[in-house]
Amino acid sequence: MTRPTLPAGSTLRQAASAMLHSLDPAAFARDALSFTLDPWQSDLVRKMASGEAKRAITVCSRQSGKSTTAAVLAAHTAAYHPGSLTVLLAPTLRQSTELYAKSAAFLRMVPGIKLAQDSATACKLTNGSRIVSLPGEAAGIRGFSAPALVVVDEAAFVPEDGGLFDAVLPMLAVSNGSLLLLSTPNGRQGFFYDVWEDPGDDWLRIGVPWQQCPRITPEFIEEQRRINGPRYVAVEFELAFAEASGQWFDDAAITAIIDPNLPRLSLAF
Numbered sequence: 001m002t003r004p005t006l007p008a009g010s011t012l013r014q015a016a017s018a019m020l021h022s023l024d025p026a027a028f029a030r031d032a033l034s035f036t037l038d039p040w041q042s043d044l045v046r047k048m049a050s051g052e053a054k055r056a057i058t059v060c061s062r063q064s065g066k067s068t069t070a071a072v073l074a075a076h077t078a079a080y081h082p083g084s085l086t087v088l089l090a091p092t093l094r095q096s097t098e099l100y101a102k103s104a105a106f107l108r109m110v111p112g113i114k115l116a117q118d119s120a121t122a123c124k125l126t127n128g129s130r131i132v133s134l135p136g137e138a139a140g141i142r143g144f145s146a147p148a149l150v151v152v153d154e155a156a157f158v159p160e161d162g163g164l165f166d167a168v169l170p171m172l173a174v175s176n177g178s179l180l181l182l183s184t185p186n187g188r189q190g191f192f193y194d195v196w197e198d199p200g201d202d203w204l205r206i207g208v209p210w211q212q213c214p215r216i217t218p219e220f221i222e223e224q225r226r227i228n229g230p231r232y233v234a235v236e237f238e239l240a241f242a243e244a245s246g247q248w249f250d251d252a253a254i255t256a257i258i259d260p261n262l263p264r265l266s267l268a269f
């Protein structure tokens with residue numbers, strides 16, 4: 001349940017704005033964090049905070065504000081869902097800890113919110129909520145139960161053999177928690193790519209090319225094209241799921257050597 005935090009002696013105006021902030025994370029960001037979210041960021045955090053979207057996948061341009069959006073949602077969840085657990089995951093602990101640091105910095109700006117315990121990787125609020133950051137492996141999250149929100153930053157880069165997604169999905173089913181995956185593309189492979197290509201009805205799917213980020217200019221993109229080439233710009237800024245890095249032959253070359261006239265191999269054991 002969403003519940004605003006009201007210090008004793010609050011005025012009616014303060015009560016009204018606490019109510020608004022508990023219902024609307026974009027208004028919370030604007031008023032409590034002095035941060036105006038971009039339209040896609042507002043849309044995402046509103047739909048997730050209201051429960052309209054329990055699963056969201058976003059493929060974004062580099063520097064579009066993925067981690068910032070996730071940090072706003074994490075801070076909002078901890079502040080307005082007393083006793084909730086938010087788990088932040090990323091390919092490495094360093095990355096998830098960075099996301100945690102952003103979330104905790106936001107929380108410290110909110111009047112009426114106090115961090116009772118605060119380490120480099122996790123915190124507990126006086127309302128009983130916790131935010132923890134962990135590396136993207138199943139082993140780390142097994143000890144945690146019933147998260148209200150799980151965020152996987154740079155989700156396309158989480159190693160598949162860590163079993164993370166196999167562990168997270170049943171965990172969320174039990175707690176009816178929400179899942180947010182954010183990433184730049186990382187080739188046509190893995191759980192993230194599969195969900196993005198075929199999300200089904202359960203997922204909110206948001207794509208954010210650089211043109212939707214007001215802080216990235218066409219001049220910057222042209223410079224990147226000159227320095228790093230068109231493939232780099234397509235993958236990092238324009239959401240292209242190109243061949244996986246490390247793939248020896250590009251997809252066009254592989255397609256070219258598959259002769260459609262050859263009979264299909266049928267293997268019998």
Ligand SMILES: Nc1ncnc2c1ncn2[C@@H]1O[C@H](COP(=O)(O)OP(=O)(O)O)[C@@H](O)[C@H]1O
Binds near residue numbers: 035
């Ligand atoms: N809505 C916004 N308004 C102003 N600055 C923003 C906004 N969203 C993100 N930023 C800034 O843009 C930069 C990149 O954000 P970040 O969340 O790290 O991007 P990403 O994770 O997509 O690479 C940061 O300096 C962040 O503060």
Ligand SMILES: [Mg+2]
Binds near residue numbers: 066067
């Ligand atoms: Mg980031």
